[in-house]
Amino acid sequence: MSTQQLGKSEDQLQELSQALDQGISSPVKRMLNSLSAADTAHLIESSPPKIRSLLWQLLDKEQEAEVLQELSDDVRQYYLDQMNAAEVAEITTGFDPDDLVDLLQQLPDAITQQVLSSMDAQDRARVEHILSYPEDTAGGLMNTDTITIRPNNPLDVVLRYLRRHDELPAMTDSLLVVNRQDAFIGVLPINKLLTTNPSITVREVMNTDIEPINAMTPASQVAQLFERQDLVSAPVIDDDGKLLGRITIDDVVDVIREEADHSLMSMAGLEDDEDTFAPAMKTAKRRAVWLGINLITAFVASAFIGMFQETIDKVVALAVLMPIVASMGGIAGSQTLTLVIRAMALGQIGKSNTFWLLNRECIVGLVNGLIWALVVSGVAYVWFGDGIISTVIAAAMIINLVVAVISGAALPIILKTLKIDPALAGGVILTTVTDVVGYISFLGLATLFLT
Amino acid sequence: MSTQQLGKSEDQLQELSQALDQGISSPVKRMLNSLSAADTAHLIESSPPKIRSLLWQLLDKEQEAEVLQELSDDVRQYYLDQMNAAEVAEITTGFDPDDLVDLLQQLPDAITQQVLSSMDAQDRARVEHILSYPEDTAGGLMNTDTITIRPNNPLDVVLRYLRRHDELPAMTDSLLVVNRQDAFIGVLPINKLLTTNPSITVREVMNTDIEPINAMTPASQVAQLFERQDLVSAPVIDDDGKLLGRITIDDVVDVIREEADHSLMSMAGLEDDEDTFAPAMKTAKRRAVWLGINLITAFVASAFIGMFQETIDKVVALAVLMPIVASMGGIAGSQTLTLVIRAMALGQIGKSNTFWLLNRECIVGLVNGLIWALVVSGVAYVWFGDGIISTVIAAAMIINLVVAVISGAALPIILKTLKIDPALAGGVILTTVTDVVGYISFLGLATLFLT
CATH class of the missing domain: 1.10.357.20 (SLC41 divalent cation transporters, integral membrane domain)
Incomplete structure (x- = not known):
C-alpha cells in the first residue's frame, strides 16, 4: 500500500459507505480485491457494524482467512462466534502455527479440539506444543518455522542447503545452529553468511554471544529484550536448552502496542483492544x-x-x-x-x-x-x-x-x-x-x- | 543479556547503590563493563540523580558514546547540556547518521553547527541531508546506509559484490534496486537472493510491488505501514522518486513506543519521555x-x-x-x-x-x-x-x-x-x-x- 493510499483510507471508507448505501457492491468488491489483508482488516475495524458485515460478505473464503489473522481480538471474536468448528478448520488451513494458536486461544475448548483433530499429525503436534505455553510468554509468541544448521558444515554447504528451499520463513535474519541433541549453540546471521569466505565453517563464524530466550519468559520481558537489543528474531529454548522455535519482531511489535495501550485503556476502564465501533x-x-x-x-x-x-x-x-x-x-x-x-x-x-x-x-x-x-x-x-x-x-x-x-x-x-x-x-x-x-x-x- | 539478567536488574541496582554508598567503585566498574550499552542506559534511567552521576563518571569515553545513543531524550538532554561542542563532536564520532541526527536535534543550533563543521565532508553532507527533514517524518527517521544494486546484473554478481563488504548494514533484509538516475525501482529480498538460481538477473526476481515511502510522510503513518505490512526495512524516496535511504524497524519500534506513551502521558499533562527519576x-x-x-x-x-x-x-x-x-x-x-x-x-x-x-x-x-x-x-x-x-x-x-x-x-x-x-x-x-x-x-x- 502506498503512503498516498494511507492518507486516502478515509476517502475510501466514505466511497465505500456511499456505494454500499446504494446497494452497489461490484465496485466495492473490486476495491477490496486491490487491498492487502491488513488494509482490509483496518477498513473493517474503522467501519460501523452495518458496513462491517456488508464488507465481510463481499470477501471470498481465502480473503476471509487472511483478514481474520489481521483483525484485533475483539473484532475477530465477533466473526469467530458465528463459525462452527468445520468452518474454522477450513478457514485456518495454511495458517502459520503461531497465528493459528492466537486464534484458537479465542475459541471455546470444544471447537479448538475439533479444529485440532482435523489437522494432520505433524501440524497438530506443532500447534499443540505452542498451545501448551501461556499466551503471554515467549513460548506462546514463538513460531516453529526455524531453519537450523549444524556447526561443522562449511558455509557453501549452508548456501546450497538454503538454495534447495523455495523460500525462507519470513523475517529469517539468522540461521540457528544446533548440536545433535537439538540444543541451541549459536546463530549464524544471514549477513555474515553473505560476507564471509564460503569455505569457512559455521562454527568459526557463528555468534555464540546471543542468549536464547526461555519459553516461559513473560512476553513483556521479550519485548524489552527486542527493544534494547534491536533484534529482528531471537531463538526460544526449553529448560534443557533444546531449541523450540523463534520469536520475530512483527509479533513483538504487537506486544509493544498492546502493552502501551494497556495502561492508557485500563486507566479509563476499557479493554486493551476495545472495538471502537462496537454496537x-x-x-x-x-x-x-x-x-x-x-x-x-x-x-x-x-x-x-x-x-x-x-x-x-x-x-x-x-x-x-x-x-x-x-x-x-x-x-x-x-x-x-x-x-x-x-x-x-x-x-x-x-x-x-x-x-x-x-x-x-x-x-x-x-x-x-x-x-x-x-x-x-x-x-x-x-x-x-x-x-x-x-x-x-x-x-x-x-x-x-x-x-x-x-x-x-x-x-x-x-x-x-x-x-x-x-x-x-x-x-x-x-x-x-x-x-x-x-x-x-x-x-x-x-x-x-x-x- | 539473558532473561535471567533482565529479572535481576533490580538486584543489580540494589548491589550498585550499596557499593556506591560505601564508595567502592571498582566492582561497579566491572559490572558496568559487562553490561551492554542498552542495559547501562536502562540502569542509569532507573537510578536517582546521585547514583546516576556516579555511574556516568565510571563510564569510559567509548561507553559514554554508546550509552548516550540509548538514553531517552529527557535524560540524554541532561548530559548533553554539560558538554561543549568539542566534547559532543568527540563522543559522536562513529555514530550512524540517523542516530547523530537524533542527538543534534536536541542541541542548541550553535553547538550543532560546530559539531557539523568538525566532520568530514561526506558525513556532514549525509547528516545535513537528514537534518533537513523534520524529526517526525520518514526523512527524519531514515538512515543512508543502503546497499543499492542495478537491475541488469545476475544474482551471482550481486553475491560477489556483497562478499566484498566486511559486513552489511544492520537490518539489511533486502537490497534496493535503482536505475542509472538513482530512482528506486524495486527491492531484492535477501531471502530471495539465497533461494534463487544465481544466473537469473535481479530484474527477473526483484519485487516491484513494494511502494517506497515519501520522505515527508509523517512518522506515525510510517509506523502504521510497518505494523500492517510486517516490514523490517523500507525504502525512502524524494518527490522525484530518487532513493534517499531506508527506514528500519528498530527506529519504527521507538516511534510506536513514543506514540503509544504520548496519549497516556499527555492525558496526565506529562512529557512523553518524562524522566522518572528527575530531581x-x-x-x-x-x-x-x-x-x-x-x-x-x-x-x-x-x-x-x-x-x-x-x-x-x-x-x-x-x-x-x-x-x-x-x-x-x-x-x-x-x-x-x-x-x-x-x-x-x-x-x-x-x-x-x-x-x-x-x-x-x-x-x-x-x-x-x-x-x-x-x-x-x-x-x-x-x-x-x-x-x-x-x-x-x-x-x-x-x-x-x-x-x-x-x-x-x-x-x-x-x-x-x-x-x-x-x-x-x-x-x-x-x-x-x-x-x-x-x-x-x-x-x-x-x-x-x-x-
Whole structure:
C-alpha cells in the first residue's frame, strides 16, 4: 500500500459507505480485491457494524482467512462466534502455527479440539506444543518455522542447503545452529553468511554471544529484550536448552502496542483492544460496570461530606470551594500515578529506588501544595472576604496534594505486590483517597476553626 | 543479556547503590563493563540523580558514546547540556547518521553547527541531508546506509559484490534496486537472493510491488505501514522518486513506543519521555503548570456552584450529593475520550464514521444515564427521604452522562481540526464541561423544584 493510499483510507471508507448505501457492491468488491489483508482488516475495524458485515460478505473464503489473522481480538471474536468448528478448520488451513494458536486461544475448548483433530499429525503436534505455553510468554509468541544448521558444515554447504528451499520463513535474519541433541549453540546471521569466505565453517563464524530466550519468559520481558537489543528474531529454548522455535519482531511489535495501550485503556476502564465501533448496547454494557464501581467511590466521598452537613449549613461558601481541594488532589495524584505506572511497565521501579521516589514525590507535593495554596487562598479571600476560610483552604490544599502524590507513587507499587493491575485499579482508589482526604481536611479544619 | 539478567536488574541496582554508598567503585566498574550499552542506559534511567552521576563518571569515553545513543531524550538532554561542542563532536564520532541526527536535534543550533563543521565532508553532507527533514517524518527517521544494486546484473554478481563488504548494514533484509538516475525501482529480498538460481538477473526476481515511502510522510503513518505490512526495512524516496535511504524497524519500534506513551502521558499533562527519576525541583516546576491550568477549571466549576449558594443554603443535602453527578460525568466522558483518542492514533476515525460514533455514544450515554440515575435516586431517597431531591439527581445524572459522552467523542475530533493535541487538552476541557454541566443541571433543577 502506498503512503498516498494511507492518507486516502478515509476517502475510501466514505466511497465505500456511499456505494454500499446504494446497494452497489461490484465496485466495492473490486476495491477490496486491490487491498492487502491488513488494509482490509483496518477498513473493517474503522467501519460501523452495518458496513462491517456488508464488507465481510463481499470477501471470498481465502480473503476471509487472511483478514481474520489481521483483525484485533475483539473484532475477530465477533466473526469467530458465528463459525462452527468445520468452518474454522477450513478457514485456518495454511495458517502459520503461531497465528493459528492466537486464534484458537479465542475459541471455546470444544471447537479448538475439533479444529485440532482435523489437522494432520505433524501440524497438530506443532500447534499443540505452542498451545501448551501461556499466551503471554515467549513460548506462546514463538513460531516453529526455524531453519537450523549444524556447526561443522562449511558455509557453501549452508548456501546450497538454503538454495534447495523455495523460500525462507519470513523475517529469517539468522540461521540457528544446533548440536545433535537439538540444543541451541549459536546463530549464524544471514549477513555474515553473505560476507564471509564460503569455505569457512559455521562454527568459526557463528555468534555464540546471543542468549536464547526461555519459553516461559513473560512476553513483556521479550519485548524489552527486542527493544534494547534491536533484534529482528531471537531463538526460544526449553529448560534443557533444546531449541523450540523463534520469536520475530512483527509479533513483538504487537506486544509493544498492546502493552502501551494497556495502561492508557485500563486507566479509563476499557479493554486493551476495545472495538471502537462496537454496537451501542454492547458498549453500554461494558462501560456500565466501570461507572458502577466509580459510583460507589463517589458515594463514599459524599458520605464524608455528609458528616459535615452542619458546618456547610452555617458557612455555605464551603460547599462552593470544597470541589477545588478534591479536584487538585486528583490531578496531582494522577500525574504521579501515571508516571509510576509507565516506569513500572518499562521495568524501572525496584526496591532500591522506591524510597527515593516516595521522598521526591513528597517534596514535589509540598512545593506545589505551597504554591497553589497561596494562589487559592488569595482568590478565596477576594471572593468571600474571610481570612479563616482562605487559611483553611490553603492548609487543606497542602495536606491533600502531599497525600495525593505519595498515594500516586505508593499505590501502584502496593497493588503490584498484591497482583492487582495498577492501571485498572489505581485510578479508582486514588480518586477515592484524594476526594475523601480533600473533603475531610477542608471541611474538618473549617469545622474546627469556623464553628 | 539473558532473561535471567533482565529479572535481576533490580538486584543489580540494589548491589550498585550499596557499593556506591560505601564508595567502592571498582566492582561497579566491572559490572558496568559487562553490561551492554542498552542495559547501562536502562540502569542509569532507573537510578536517582546521585547514583546516576556516579555511574556516568565510571563510564569510559567509548561507553559514554554508546550509552548516550540509548538514553531517552529527557535524560540524554541532561548530559548533553554539560558538554561543549568539542566534547559532543568527540563522543559522536562513529555514530550512524540517523542516530547523530537524533542527538543534534536536541542541541542548541550553535553547538550543532560546530559539531557539523568538525566532520568530514561526506558525513556532514549525509547528516545535513537528514537534518533537513523534520524529526517526525520518514526523512527524519531514515538512515543512508543502503546497499543499492542495478537491475541488469545476475544474482551471482550481486553475491560477489556483497562478499566484498566486511559486513552489511544492520537490518539489511533486502537490497534496493535503482536505475542509472538513482530512482528506486524495486527491492531484492535477501531471502530471495539465497533461494534463487544465481544466473537469473535481479530484474527477473526483484519485487516491484513494494511502494517506497515519501520522505515527508509523517512518522506515525510510517509506523502504521510497518505494523500492517510486517516490514523490517523500507525504502525512502524524494518527490522525484530518487532513493534517499531506508527506514528500519528498530527506529519504527521507538516511534510506536513514543506514540503509544504520548496519549497516556499527555492525558496526565506529562512529557512523553518524562524522566522518572528527575530531581524534585525540576519535577515540581513541570507539574506546577498543569496544576495551575486545572486550578483555573476548578475555579470555573466553583463559580457555577456559587450561583446556587442560596439554594444550597436552604437544602444542604444538595452540597452532599452534587459531586456525584459531576464525578460520574467525568468518568463517562473520559472513557469515550480515551477510546476516540486511541482510535485516532490508529487512523480509524474519518468523516464517514464520525456521525455514527456520535450517535452510538449518545445512545450509550442515555442507557447508562438511565441505569445509574435509577440507582442514584434510590440511594438518595433512602439517605435523605426526599422524593424531589432523588428525582432531580436522576434527571441531572442523565443529562450529564449524555453531554459527557458526546463531548468525549466530539472534543478530540474538534481539537484535531484546530491542530490542538487532543490527548493534552481533551481531558482538561472535558472535565470542565462535565463539572459545569453536572453542577448546573443538578443545582439548577433543584432551584426550580425545591425552592
